[in-house]
Amino acid sequence: MIWKPSPLAILGLAMMSAPIIAHAKIYISVEQAQKLLFPNKALTKNPIIITDDLQDKMRAASSIRYPFQGERIWKAADGSWLVIDEVIGKHEMISYAVALNPSGSILGIEILEYVESYGYEVAEPQWRKQFVGKTVNDPIKLNQDIQNIGGATLSCKHLTDGVKRITVLYELALKHPPSSISPNQLSKAK
C-alpha cells in the first residue's frame, strides 16, 4: 500500500479547497445493460400501458410515489423481461435495469445512472431530463475525475423499493399480458 496524502489535507486546509458539489455517475447505457443482462439474446421492445389501478398497486407495494413509465420494457423470445425504471429520492435519482426470468425471479440488476443532488432540482422533471439516457460522452456537466468516493455507507433502500415495484409489475401485468388475446384466438375459443 502506498498512500500520498494531499498537501492541503496535511495542512488541514482541505476544507478550503474548492468543494465539489453534487455529482452524476453514468455507469452503463441501456444498450450495455441489455447486453450484460441478456448476453446473446434478442430483445423486443414491449411497452405496457400502465393503468391507474396498476399504478396504485405498484405504489402501495413499494412506497414509491413517482409514477412508473411503461415504455422501457423489453421481452426476450424465451419469455424473460428487461425493465428500466428510475427511483427519485430526496437526494438522488437512480436509473436502473432489472432482468426477470420467465417465471418472474430476478436474474440481475444493473445501475445505469446515479445522480446525486442536495438541491431542490431533483424534484424538477426538467432538471432530471438532462441526465436521462446520457452517456459519459455527452456534454452535460459530469465530473469525470470523481471516481473514488469514500464516506459513510450510502443506503440503497430506495432502489430496493424500486425493484419491489418491478416485481409487482411482473405479477400484475407481465405474467399474463392482457393484450395477448388476439381476435383470432377469441374466435377459436368459442
Place this chain on the structure above:
Amino acid sequence: MIRCKPLLGTFVEISIKQDDGQAAIDNAFSVIQKVHDLMGFHNPQSELSRINERAHLEAVEIHPWTAQVIKIAKEIHLASNGLFDCGIGHRLVEAGLLPRHITYTNHELGGIADIHFLAPDLIKSARPVCLDLGGIAKGYAVDMAVRVLLSEGIASGFVNAGGDLRVFGDTFFPIQIRNPESPEELIEIGSLENGAIATSGLYFAKRDRQQSHIINPLTQNPSEIHAEVLGSYSILAKECVYADALTKVLALSNNENHPCFERFSAQALRITA
C-alpha cells in the same frame, strides 16, 4: 468500464481500466453476492441468521468465508479491548435499523468472544448471540472481489462498496471523502495505490433521521449505546476487511493513535466537523 449493483445494502461499484473483462467483473460481483447471501442479517436464511438462531444450542458448520470473517472479527475484538464487537445486532434491531427475526427475551446475550471454533469450519457459542457482520463483511467482500479480478488477469481498477473501497494495480487513484458537515461536498484527501480505505460517519443517519448505527459494545447505559460522533473516521489499510472494522475503533475511541492500528499496519484519518 465501470459498473454498479445494489449489494450488501449499498451500491457496489467495480471499475477496471480495460474495456474487455466483462466476465471478470461478473465473477467479482458474484463473490460479493455470495458474501451478501452468507452474512446478511436481513435474510433469515443466511448463515449468519443460522448462527444467531442455533450456535448457542449446537455446533454450527459454516462456510470458510464466514469462518474467516468471524476469525478476523475475534482478532480485532481482542486487539481493540472489546471496542469492536459484532455482538451488537440486537441494539440495531431495537433501534429499528435491522429486522427482528428472533425475539430475545430473558437472555443474557453474549458477544463475539463467546464464539468458539471447534474445527476450522465449525463454531459454537457459549451464550446466545445476535451477531451483525455489517461492520466488517463489506470490507471482506471488497477484498474477495479484488482477489477475483486479480486472478482473472485484470491489471488495475477499484471496488467500492458504498464508501469501503480498495484500489489495485500499479496506479495511484485519487481518493475523495465526503465532508461530514455537508456530505454533498467532496474533499480530495490524497491518492492511493494498492490499498484500502473505509470510512464511518453519521451524517447520512442524521440526514435520514435515524439513530446512530455506531454502537458502543462496552456500555449497558442506554444513553451511551448509540455513539454520537460528529466527524468522519477513515482507516487506510492494505486489506479492506481491516479498514472497515477498524473505523469503528477509531470512531469510538476518537484516538488516531490507538495501538490497534499499528498492530494491523493501518493508518487513521479523522475529518472533524
